[in-house]
């Protein structure tokens with residue numbers, strides 16, 4: 001469980017490219033936040049800074065009450081789900097989900113319990129012995145979600161997780177991710193350039209343009225015009 005505080009966050013890439021400029025946001029524990037905006041507006045960079053995959057050039061990032069600017073990704077109590085799934089092709093679904101916990105020396109029985117519970121929730125129990133190449137896109141994305149879930153993170157970061165799926169599957173996965181958020185009762189930060197996802201999924205929407213936050217509001221306030 002964690003609130004997140006972004007205070008005057010900047011990202012300046014080499015060559016003086018300001019990708020994110022003075023980003024300020026207080027995210028409540030268990031909130032579902034959407035980051036939306038056109039390609040290149042700084043969504044991914046923001047998410048990667050929260051994950052610790054990209055250094056923060058200026059400003060302060062708190063997860064809970066801990067300043068995490070210099071904390072390694074693995075020590076941030078977050079899990080990230082990528083657009084391209086990033087599954088290990090030579091490992092089974094089970095192993096893909098278990099591997100991160102094995103590296104952290106989690107007890108084998110505990111790993112087994114968490115993998116099976118995540119597989120049950122995501123309805124992929126029957127796929128545990130398969131390799132990723134024998135899965136559909138939707139199934140792969142479930143495995144990627146499962147791999148994040150087994151870590152019981154306080155914060156889920158999702159970077160366009162549905163953009164590689166066809167339109168029909170995207171619609172059903174949207175609903176499933178909303179349900180997953182309710183079930184896990186953790187903080188979600190979800191990046192998308194898709195207006196429908198932005199309108200239907202989050203508690204609040206952060207609209208970005210050219211590295212700058214334009215608006216932060218509920219979907220109702222942003223999209224319903226009297």
Ligand code: ADP
Pocket residue numbers: 013014017018019037038039040041042043044045046
């Ligand atoms: P989005 O996720 O909204 O598409 P990004 O965060 O990926 O946007 O990119 C924001 C800006 O930062 C873009 O102008 C992009 O070209 C630039 N950028 C992203 N990654 C790098 C990098 N590693 N080096 C230099 N510039 C980058």
Ligand code: ADP
Pocket residue numbers: 091092094095098128129
């Ligand atoms: P490797 O061949 O690299 O050891 P495996 O995929 O065989 O990787 O799995 C490693 C561990 O995970 C083993 O202890 C195995 O018992 C367990 N495991 C793998 N798949 C399953 C499964 N479907 N159900 C239960 N345990 C599994």
